[in-house]
Amino acid sequence: MAKRKQPPRWGVWLGIADNSFTRQKTVKFGDASAVNSGRLWSVLTLIILILAWWIATIGGIIDPLFWPPLEGSLYPWDNPNRARPGVVDRFVSLFVDGYRNISLWEHVGTSVKRVLLGVVIGALVGIPLGFAMGLNSVARGLFDPIVEFIRPIPPLALIPLVILWLGIDEVAKIFLLFLAALFIMLIAARAGVNSVQISKVHAAYSLGASKFQVLRYVILPNALPEIFTGLRTSMGVCWGTLVAAELVAADQGVGSMMMIAKNFLQTDVVVIGIIIIGAIGFAIEIFMRMLEAWLIPWKGKG
Amino acid sequence: MDGLVIDNVSMVFTLPNGGQVHALEDVSLHLKPGELMAVLGPSGCGKTTLLNIVGGFLAPTAGQALLNGHQVTGPHKERGVVFQQGALFEWMTVAQNVSFGPRMCGVPRAEIKQTVRRLLDTVALRDFADKPVYQLSGGMQQRVALARCLANDPDVILMDEPLGALDALTREKMQGLVLKLWKETGKTIILITHSVEEALFLGERLVVMAPRPGRIHKEYALPFAEQGVGGDARSIKAQPDFIAAREEILSMIWEMEEEIMSGADMG
Ligand SMILES: Nc1ncnc2c1ncn2[C@@H]1O[C@H](COP(=O)(O)OP(=O)(O)OP(=O)(O)O)[C@@H](O)[C@H]1O
Ligand SMILES: [Mg+2]
Numbered sequence: 001m002a003k004r005k006q007p008p009r010w011g012v013w014l015g016i017a018d019n020s021f022t023r024q025k026t027v028k029f030g031d032a033s034a035v036n037s038g039r040l041w042s043v044l045t046l047i048i049l050i051l052a053w054w055i056a057t058i059g060g061i062i063d064p065l066f067w068p069p070l071e072g073s074l075y076p077w078d079n080p081n082r083a084r085p086g087v088v089d090r091f092v093s094l095f096v097d098g099y100r101n102i103s104l105w106e107h108v109g110t111s112v113k114r115v116l117l118g119v120v121i122g123a124l125v126g127i128p129l130g131f132a133m134g135l136n137s138v139a140r141g142l143f144d145p146i147v148e149f150i151r152p153i154p155p156l157a158l159i160p161l162v163i164l165w166l167g168i169d170e171v172a173k174i175f176l177l178f179l180a181a182l183f184i185m186l187i188a189a190r191a192g193v194n195s196v197q198i199s200k201v202h203a204a205y206s207l208g209a210s211k212f213q214v215l216r217y218v219i220l221p222n223a224l225p226e227i228f229t230g231l232r233t234s235m236g237v238c239w240g241t242l243v244a245a246e247l248v249a250a251d252q253g254v255g256s257m258m259m260i261a262k263n264f265l266q267t268d269v270v271v272i273g274i275i276i277i278g279a280i281g282f283a284i285e286i287f288m289r290m291l292e293a294w295l296i297p298w299k300g301k302g
Numbered sequence: 303m304d305g306l307v308i309d310n311v312s313m314v315f316t317l318p319n320g321g322q323v324h325a326l327e328d329v330s331l332h333l334k335p336g337e338l339m340a341v342l343g344p345s346g347c348g349k350t351t352l353l354n355i356v357g358g359f360l361a362p363t364a365g366q367a368l369l370n371g372h373q374v375t376g377p378h379k380e381r382g383v384v385f386q387q388g389a390l391f392e393w394m395t396v397a398q399n400v401s402f403g404p405r406m407c408g409v410p411r412a413e414i415k416q417t418v419r420r421l422l423d424t425v426a427l428r429d430f431a432d433k434p435v436y437q438l439s440g441g442m443q444q445r446v447a448l449a450r451c452l453a454n455d456p457d458v459i460l461m462d463e464p465l466g467a468l469d470a471l472t473r474e475k476m477q478g479l480v481l482k483l484w485k486e487t488g489k490t491i492i493l494i495t496h497s498v499e500e501a502l503f504l505g506e507r508l509v510v511m512a513p514r515p516g517r518i519h520k521e522y523a524l525p526f527a528e529q530g531v532g533g534d535a536r537s538i539k540a541q542p543d544f545i546a547a548r549e550e551i552l553s554m555i556w557e558m559e560e561e562i563m564s565g566a567d568m569g
Contacts, residue, residue, distance in 0.1 A: 199389040202359050207403035207454055208379035217402070221393040298392040301436035 014040045057086070068268035090268045099257050099269065108276060111246065111253040114170075115238045115284075118177020122234060126182045127227060130189025134223075135215070147186060155180035155241045159248055168249035173242065180241050181234040188230025192223025225292075225299040232288040239281050254280075304370055306333040306356065306458055306490055311365035313351050313516075324515030325351040326362070331509065331518070335457070338484050338491040338527060340505025342498060342551065344558045348516025349494045353460050356492065357383050369458060379403060382456035384447045386463045390435045396446050397422070397431040403454035421449040424486075425479065441472035448483065461493045465500065477503055478535060485531045498551050502526055502544060503535065510551060512558055520554070522547070 011017030015037035028034040050070070056062050057069035072086030094104045132139035133147075158179060166172035196219050204218045246255025254273050261269035292299065313326040325348040333339055341349050354360040356367050358377040367374040369381065382403075383389075390399055397418050404414045422428045425445035430438060435446055444464055451459055464480075465473045477500060484491055495501050501508050506527045512519035524547070529538050538544060 197388055199385045200391065202357065202377065203383060203385065203389040203450075204391075204402070204406075205359075205377035206357060206379065206381060206383045206456075207406060207450070209402075209406040213406050217406070218391065221391070224393070296393075298434060298436055301392055 013037065014043070016040050065265060065267055068271055087268045087271060091272055094269070094272065100260065102252060102257075107252060107254050107257045108280065111239075111242055111255070112280065114173055114177060114253070115235065115242050117174050118238050118242070119181045119231065119234050121174070121178045122181025122238075123185045123227075123231060125178075126185030126230075127189045129182075130186040130191075131193055131215075131219075131223075133186070134190040134193025135219075143186075147183060150179075151183055151187065155237065156244050159245060163249065173245050173250065176245055177238045177242055180238050184234040184237060185227070185230045188226050188233070189223060192226030193219055195226060196222045225296050228288075228292050228296055228299075232285065232292070235284050235288060236281065239277075239284060243277050305335050305337070306492075307331070307368040308352070308356065309365050309368060311352070311355055311362045311367065313348065313355065313360065314363045326355075327515035327517050328365070329516070329518055330365075333458075333490050333492070333507075335490050336488045337506055338493065338504060339507040339509060340501035341492060341494045341509050341511060342496075342501045342555065343511030343516075343519070344513055344555055344562060345496075346562075347511040347513035347558075349511060350462055351516065352511075353383075353462050353492065353494060356458070357381055357460050379407065379454045380456055381458045381460060382451035382454060384444070384451050384459065384461040384464045386466045387440065387443065390443055390446055390450070392434070392436045395432050395434055396427060396438070399435055399446055400449045400453050402450060407454070417453055421452055424452075424483070425449045439472075441468050441476060444468065444476060445479070448479070452483065452487065456489070458490045458492070461491065463494055463496060466496060473497075473500070474535060478530070480504060481527060481530050484527075498548055498555070499539060502547055502551070503530055503539060508551075510554060513562060519558075522551075 007017030007019065012019040018036060022028065022034045022036055025031065025034045053070045056067075057071065060069075062069075068087050068090075070086060071088045072090075098104055099107065129139075129143065133143055134140075155176060158176060162172050162176045162179075166175055200218055200222065201214060204214045209217065242253070243255040246253040247259050250256035250259075254276055258270045258273035261267075261273070308329055308331040311326055311329045312324075315323040315325055317323065329348075329352060331339070341352070343349055351360065355362050356374060358374050358381065361375075374381070391402065394402070400421055401414045401418045404417060409417075418431070419428070422431055425448060427442060427445055427449070430442065435443060438446065444467075447464070461480075465476050468476060480491075480493070481504060483489075493501075493504055495504075502524060503526050505522075505524055508522040508524055509518055510520045510522075511517065526538055526541075526544060
């Protein structure tokens with residue numbers, strides 16, 4: 001049989017060439033897994049957006065107060081007395097000099113550190129609680145009303161109370177994120193416990209496992225995929241919650257940087273902040289997916 | 303008394319709406335050590351329930367199961383189980399699955415290693431020891447399940463449609479493997495199946511159950527399992543007495559199913 005030529009990897013990545021998997025399929029419409037990445041079009045979208053921004057910049061169409069120009073160079077038709085802070089230049093200067101004596105890395109690092117702390121503490125408390133609720137009817141009965149009541153409340157709605165309790169310092173923010181992560185992790189862990197097939201538990205007991213061994217070697221690994229999904233979700237939720245919390249009250253962090261910039265009408269810094277928030281949220285998601293593929297290769301294969 | 307005794311076991315499930323299902327009524331059986339009993343019956347006649355009671359996963363509402371004179375009160379490694387599918391631990395490799403029992407029981411490492419190697423040889427999976435189980439075919443996975451069960455050297459092996467999810471050809475091969483393991487290890491085995499042919503071929507004894515309430519309808523003593531050890535499966539299954547027995551049991555179960563259907567119509 002003639003061996004078909006393999007398409008180039010970059011072509012597959014861009015989605016302009018079918019990969020060997022999708023090429024075998026004769027039915028592609030309605031089969032989500034046979035849809036290629038379409039990244040070429042994503043790249044095109046990005047280029048068009050940046051191009052539009054640049055054209056608007058050259059034309060000086062938009063008031064920089066509403067939307068900053070892409071780059072700050074002056075064009076012959078510009079008023080030479082009006083400085084034009086460009087986003088690119090500002091980005092470079094933020095990188096090099098920081099913002100208001102605090103480097104950009106510190107702002108970003110502070111935010112990321114808060115998220116990680118909140119998620120880790122939330123997971124450390126939430127996972128055991130979720131396990132207890134999944135395994136023990138007393139624990140379930142005790143915590144069920146609290147969980148079901150707090151679950152639909154968006155974490156942001158807790159900000160006023162947290163400020164009243166803990167003020168606006170570091171502890172308050174981490175506590176807020178802890179709350180946000182706690183319930184997500186708790187529910188994920190409980191769902192993970194409940195998802196175990198009873199035949200696996202029966203098999204383990206019949207092989208001589210003790211209660212603790214069933215928990216450690218069957219129920220826990222079986223719950224890992226759900227727990228990981230919970231971790232991913234809480235990372236995303238906490239990142240969003242944190243930035244919003246920093247907008248309310250903080251002296252460091254991406255959100256606070258934007259809020260200060262707003263007071264000085266530095267729209268460019270605000271926009272950069274938005275881009276950074278999006279980029280980091282995206283990076284977190286990608287990182288978690290890679291971690292998941294590496295740590296839990298059996299996911300969905302039971 | 304030696305062996306496995308099922309002593310007047312009844313099981314009544316109470317439904318959430320208050321209704322009751324008589325899954326088993328006064329079932330009594332005695333398996334001597336080393337016997338292989340196949341259990342047949344129409345769907346819903348309580349086969350799985352019976353196995354769950356012997357396995358110790360369910361407490362009967364009346365009667366009891368006894369193994370070598372001790373009452374069954376819960377699962378124990380003296381009674382191994384093999385399920386239809388989905389009972390392997392997909393986060394472990396083949397070898398880790400097989401060694402699970404001995405590891406849980408604190409058997410020394412060197413000994414575990416030997417056991418695993420021996421069993422993987424027996425089920426012809428030596429080259430797959432370090433593969434994750436989800437990469438194996440259905441038939442290979444059931445061989446892992448058999449090996450895992452044997453690793454603990456149980457007195458009794460309980461199998462609930464162990465070959466039910468396999469294709470016909472793989473199934474025939476696996477029947478040969480079950481017979482071989484049975485003869486080599488001398489285990490007492492209860493094997494539930496939906497296939498009349500499989501029950502005839504594997505069962506030294508064959509119990510046909512009837513539904514509503516679940517009970518033993520008829521029992522046979524069969525020569526085919528003995529011939530099947532080392533014999534040719536195809537020629538045994540083509541023997542006139544095998545075919546006669548098959549037809550008799552098929553029509554018996556067919557009648558029961560008919561009865562169930564007409565009962566359902568009236569109800
Ligand atoms: N947990 C339960 N609660 C209520 N009824 C049950 C329960 N388990 C089984 N039953 C009922 O008991 C009867 C016997 O069920 P069982 O699963 O033992 O049948 P089976 O012979 O294994 O059937 P199949 O061949 O389809 O596997 C059925 O009528 C079933 O509906
Ligand atoms: Mg059944």
